[in-house]
Amino acid sequence: MTDSVSPTPGDHPSAPSPAPDFTPAQRARGRALRRAQLPWALGGRLAGLALTLALGLTPAGAGLVSAVGGWFGGSWAAEVLGGAAALVLLGQLTQLPFGAGARSVRARFGLVTQGWAGWAVDALRGLALTLALALPVALGLYALTGRSPEHWWLPAAGAAALLTAALSFLYPLLVEPVFNRFTPMTPGPLRESLLGLAARDGVRVRDVLVADASRRTTALNAYVSGLGATRRIVAYDTLLSTADPREVELVVAHELGHVKHRDVLTGTVLGAVGAAVVVALLGLASGWDALLSAAGAADAADPRSLPLLAACAAVLGALSGPVQCAVSRRVETRADLHALELTEDAEQFVAMQRRLALTNVSDVDPPRVLELLFATHPSATRRIAAARTWQAGRAGAPDAPSGASSRPETVV
Template sequence: MDNFNLFKFNRYWTLLISIAFIFFLLYLYYTLFPGNISPDVYRYFTPAEVAKAREYHKINRLLYIFSFLIDAVFFIWLVFGNGAVKISLLTEKLSSGHYYLNVSLFFIILWLILKVISLPYSLYSYLLDASLGFSTQSITAWCLDYLKNSILDVIISYLGVILFFYAANKWRYSWWLPASVFLSIMLFIQNLIWPYVIAPLFNKFTPVKDPAVLKMVEEISKNAGININRVEVMDASRRTTRANAYFYGFGKNRRIVLYDTLLNKYPKDEIKAVIAHEAAHWKENHVLKSLLIGIIGIFIALFILHQLLKSTLIWPHGKKIAVASLALVYLSLILIGFDSNPIQNYISRKMEQQADLLSVSFLHAKQPVIKLQVDLAKKSLSDVEPPDFIEWFSYTHPSTMHRIQYVEKSKILSQ
């Protein structure tokens, strides 16, 4: 193997890296210089609340953007600085030439390096939340969660890596098609089994028994024209003081999950607004729509990855794909994921905006929805009015003030 001719830098990499670099600079600039707050914000929040939230999010955004930068720079060096080739030569010796053992060893080394790089950021984020009272976990409990997540991650990632090398070697010019079909099926299965297999590893879920909450569910069901047959409470308080809720499933397996922190710390009208919001996701089949969009995204991402491999990797005829190519795959997915952030988040924000507006029609009132957003923001230190670029690039939900403004302007009062 020629150490200096395995990967070719080309115009596709110039484009991907340039877009990422521009986004990085803009994100960093607006993190450090977020601009002024509009007077409208102070109808709901005090200057002290806004300033404290901005400082908190400034730290989190710096952690996020520099962790991305370090990952990207490391893999660019690894791929185009021949680091990946040198590591693969080492693992080839250790595996005595056994191809899939070589792949396995190379994967483990990369995975461990990534864990070492990301650990300080994860730990600092936990310590920051603990210092502000958001995290209720001890350092021991946090470490146990980190270990469980790591075990799941290494198992799932390893299976994906082995399947990638198998598919790439079996269908050299069309591997991305069967891989996309397989990952789409796995995504569908994951959505089915996650609530029953993975989620219970981390939290306990029980049916809601509070008669007042059940009455709210019955009323919202009637107003929305849907049959909400299961609402669960999750013991989120074992990890956080933050309140949240989510909707999952499709068909007959749809459920709404409420955090116990929401039920214990928020007034009934705001809990009802949360149920209405999740019922709107139910009504609009947002989980199924997100799944279908995700499948489209898988096909697009793997097609782009295929083109990058084809144009970058020197792959002699009749030979198996080089083990060092795994570093190229990691770099591709890091850059594709980062560069496509605005598209993914735009779709998510639109669904959340739709759910907010529908919740107003289910409640026949705007005030509970607005009151909920204000209360959530205050208790969670939300950046209620982030810079437009930050929201456009990285927010999966509209910012607090945008959500309030959408509701205030809404004329939807009945279904």
């Protein structure tokens, strides 16, 4: 496919006109869900940030670390591990009512199939995983600060980058199975078509798995997970039971686009670099006497500085959020284009986008400010408009020379 035929990734119409793809009632339903969820989502973010800042920029956090550490003997290790655990627990408890509120909203719209007991178990699993990661990280961090209170962030930045890369590789093996059961897709035409799609795209996958998402939700999704030997296509059982096989292929073609353009690898590298930069900035913050004084900590090696570091990390995360969303939307746009070029089926792509939007009760055309701040994917109307722009460009392109392929060969 020549460049003159395909729009540049991210080249959406700036203001797509409402197409007859969604009825007024369908649009209203998506807006209603978004408006009902927004207070809970924003409230949870603001409450979590406010708590973190209150503990990190006042002596309250230092007092919490000292008190919890004292319950376990008052040693240096007790303060580090106890303080880290207390921060994680308080953060989770703060988010709990907001998460429950958002879940109740989604349940009213028919998107939740899991009971409250199952939801609580998942929350406990998430807490356990967070503690399993946070406690060793905190212990290693303060071991480094103890050895070099001024330059600890140099080795810590390298360790953060390596840890980020390792977690990206291990996530499908260690974390995903905690929340879902995965079974190989039953041999048949759909499995063969998905494997054939990946082969035609030059993407090696280990297997095609089905996730039991219906235990929690009616939402539809699929993804390609893992790197190298761990890579597999994963489809929600809700998608397989609801969508037409061709629509499933379009969803998977989009996900293969992420692999083809090395989005997972690039994301891992950028995440590793970002983690190193964050640690370096935390090193600067921990050397600022005014911040340490406000937090009630003596220096960076003092475990009572832990809430301060958490507060600084939270601020950096909040500030970088819109930038990460913008990058994500561009990446998703490129994957959409890849799906169109791989399948050459714009009409079925539009049908797939409609099904995803309606089943997931998406706001198909949200306010632009919300999209810029929080959306990781373009809206459904923008994706559909882009597909039709691609289709129109392809229809208007001159025919390829006799014997020539309509798109370049895939290079493995």
